[in-house]
Amino acid sequence: MFDDLTDAERKALAQCRHAVLGTERPLRLDCGVDLGPYRVAYQTYGTLNAARSNAVLVCHPLTCDQFVAERHPVTGKEGWWESLVGPGKVLDPAHYFIICVNVLGHCMGSTGPQARNPATGQTWNLGFPVVTIADMVRAQAALLDHLGIPDLFCVIGGSMGGMQVLEWAATFPDRVFSAVPIACAAHHSAQNIAFHEVGRQAIMADPDWKGGDYRAHDTLPARGLSVARMTAHITYLSEQALQRKFGRSLQNRDVLGFSFDADFQVESYLRHQGSTFVARFDANSYLYITRAMDYFDLAGAHGGVLANAFKGTATRFCLVSFTSDWLFPTRESREIVHALNAAAANVSFVEVASDKGHDAFLLDEPEMFRTLQGFLKGAAAVRGLVGVS
């Protein structure tokens, strides 16, 4: 099963755990396809306690992966949520058994379009079934079954990770003691879909994309994927943050170049974001994962009434949004809060003042840390977890 791996996947799987699932019972995807066997790559920190009551599932956003709190095997950069996860941090491996699963369709070791279709022996590419947030969550639940973990003390994640948290709470309420969806929404808005579509079109317009079959042609749609990343990256930042960081400052020059080089620092920055992304992310995976987010509509899946998704839930919720996040604005978190109120759920909701835009959830935001620390402490007390302070 390892002969179809990309270099990045090989490095990833050497540094994390994985399980091959769906051999006996395939995973029924929302699109109707039965997927199996499939591989899930995951990383863990800390130890599962004897009562198996301290498991925390961290759900990663679109372009992050299972390497939450350690140096990344491909990029060499520090873990994407080391501000939150690690010794002495809010999610301390000394107290919790922390799991992060590379989502289905992704490119860091879990089965996705770059994997081999067991039926044909060929790389899936665009033949890979379109997966949804619910499919990702079902694959994670199958992994928990495999690991013998009955339920989770907490499911936490931001952005697409937050969508998974909501899906977890709606689909497996009995397995989710507490849920922390951060900077997310119960559905992707028209604007969200529009930005993703620009990114996908950029990839597909790259002649090196080859209809998704670039590996066989030994090409890489680097320019397309890079533009996709540049577009998306703008949506992760606030106007204010961009202005503060770059303004109209010029890059390595004192006067305008009267050319189309990267005159401005902001151009240079975006180009750098684009080119480094290409080295770690698969273009087809980008199509699939953005699609999964576009398809997410939790109310739509529950008769058009979001509150129905949470009917009778005993899960404790804590939502966090950021004032300057225009990709997933506070208004959308508030919609979820209203639905949870209508379901008489136990919910806390904090809007954090920050000018850092959507990316704030990945950054040093003391108010968010205080919120999560307090919420988890309260939940741990009710759960009877000892040692959590």
Add this chain to the structure above:
Amino acid sequence: MNAAIRVDLQLIADMVEPATRALDVGCGDGALLAYLVDFKRVDARGMELSQAGVNACVANGLSVIQGDADADLRDYPDDAFDYVILSQTLQATREPREVLSQMLRVGKRAIVSFPNFAHWQVRLRLVFGGRMPETASLPYKWYDTPNIHLCSIDDFRALCRDMGVKVERAIVLNSKSRPIHMPPLLANLFGEQAVFLLRRA
């Protein structure tokens, strides 16, 4: 755990049966919520207008959302709580009557505390001072007060009668926050604030 809370909050807490469900509307820094959780095993939730208050509550492990009594009680289903509490906030709502009726829809019982606008100090200041009253329980200038619907204890009783709401208990406090036991006419004169336990008739 802090066992010492403000006297009027203590009176409210004493009205709440242990191990019930309660919503504190306008929960401030969460002092009452924390007391209900820690000492009465209440499944207590809060709603607070100020974001700073909400954040402080959640950081203390309390279940609190940002919201206001006028707009956000409507989201909750019927009978979601045993008690809905509104402490020193009714007079600051846009539609007190509607808020009260929402409280008694969402909760089986409602607990309301408010400053008495017919307290003798208030009367004196207005009648003889000729100025808008400023007292310990009404510490604002006329132009910056959040209190847009002040009432007296008798006004509130009249509203309850009007709405067909049953008063199960009413405690009137003097300016030293001590309960006083007087006939209604005197209570309306010497009471600085009041705490009512209500239920649907």
